[in-house]
Amino acid sequence: MDLRIPPGDIDLLAIGEVLIDFISEEDVPSLGEAETFRRYQGGSPGNIAGNVARLGGASAIIAKTGIGAFGKFCKAELKRVGVITDYLVMDHRVHTSVIFVSRTTGTPDFEAFRAGDAELTPDEVSEEAIQRSRLVHASTFALSRRPCRDAVMRAFELAQRHGKLISLDPNYSPRVWPDQREAMAALQKLYALATVTKPSLDDASRLFGEGLQPEAYIERFHAWGPRLVVLTMGKNGVIVSDDGHVTHIPALPVTVIDATGAGDAFWAGYVTSLLDGHDPVFCAHVAQAVVAQKLQRVGPLPSSVDRQALYLQARQTMRPTT
Structure with a gap:
């Protein structure tokens, strides 16, 4: 795919939820077995x-929190790693959203207590921020409630108008969005504007049903609009479909300590490499190298990650693929 990288002084502008993650100290399959939790910006x-900033990129966030201790903590953590917080809305009328998450080597269990994140309005989406950005990204979690869903739609419409790349993470969960018919309709509308997407196999099966082959899931996403689909499959690696040209990339061998946030680490590595002008398959190798670092530690990536070292590692690990 001939992907035109637009100009801008912000590499990635993310819109959606900024909240508190309470992640269990114990490695447990369900929250009911956890006893102690540690606080993270999530x-x-x-x-x-945050991960794009850790990789040396310029990133910004449009989101809503409260003005209390949790909102201040989130803003401070984002600023600490270098995220531009000029467009973060802190509102005295709302509380900061909170999620409890199990630490696990597999798919984490979670329970969400939604508040301020869902209250972001279209009027709070800065067109200046969109104009400054190269890629605009959102998640399905943010779409599950209004007015935030309408705010994301406005951001995507502005991004398309200004010729920006648009990324959507279909991290659909029926526990967050029980009305699947409504979710599918909203996703189709947004995917009509999207350029790239990163579904996991879990995401795809929740949306389209279990039992399909990975390539069939990929075709479903292409039919909705994105030209570049990157399907992550955990230990089974990644499939990159570049306008229908499919490449399978095996997973790197790694000892998993904590899988929480692995998908976010992967996508940060991918889009950072993509915005540097690398081809979609090479970007997946870079993303694998980033996620390997995340999987081997509890909590987020280190505060600074050597991007050039990642590119070197990706070149060294590239091998014939099918």
Whole structure:
């Protein structure tokens, strides 16, 4: 795919949820077995913005929190790693959203307590921020409630108008969005504007049903609009479909300590490499190298990650693929 990289002084602008993650100290399959938790700044868009900054990129966030201790903590953590917080809305009328998450080597269990993140309005989406950006990214979690869903739609419409790349993470969960018919309709509308997407196999099966082959899931996403589909499959690696040209990339061998946030680490590595002008398959090798670092530690990536070292590692690990 001949992907035109637009200009801008912000590499990635994420829109959606910034919240508090309470992640269990124990490695447990369900929250009911956890006893102690540690606080982290969370929310997939916020995590991706933070990871892009850790990789040396310029990132910004549009989201809403409260003005209390949790909102201040989120803003401070984002600023600490270099995320531009000029467009973060802190509102005295709302509380900061909170999620409890199990630490696990597999798919984490979670329970969400939604508040301020869902209250972001279209009027709070800065067109200046869109104009400054190269790629605009959002998650399905953010779409599950209004008015935030309408805010994301406005951001995508502005991004398309200004010729920006548009990325959507279909991290659909029926526990967050029980009305699947409504979710599918909203996703189709947004995917009509999207350029790239990163579904996991879990995401795809929740949306389209279990039992399909990976290539069939990929075709479903292409039919909705994105030209570039990157399907992550955990230990089975990644499939990159570049306008229908499919490449399978095996997973790197790694000892998994904590899988929480792995998808966000992967996508930050991928889009950072993509915005540097690399081809979609090479970007997946870079993303694999980033996620390997995340999987071997509890919590987020290190505060600074050597991007050039990742590119070197990706070149060294590239081998014939099918």
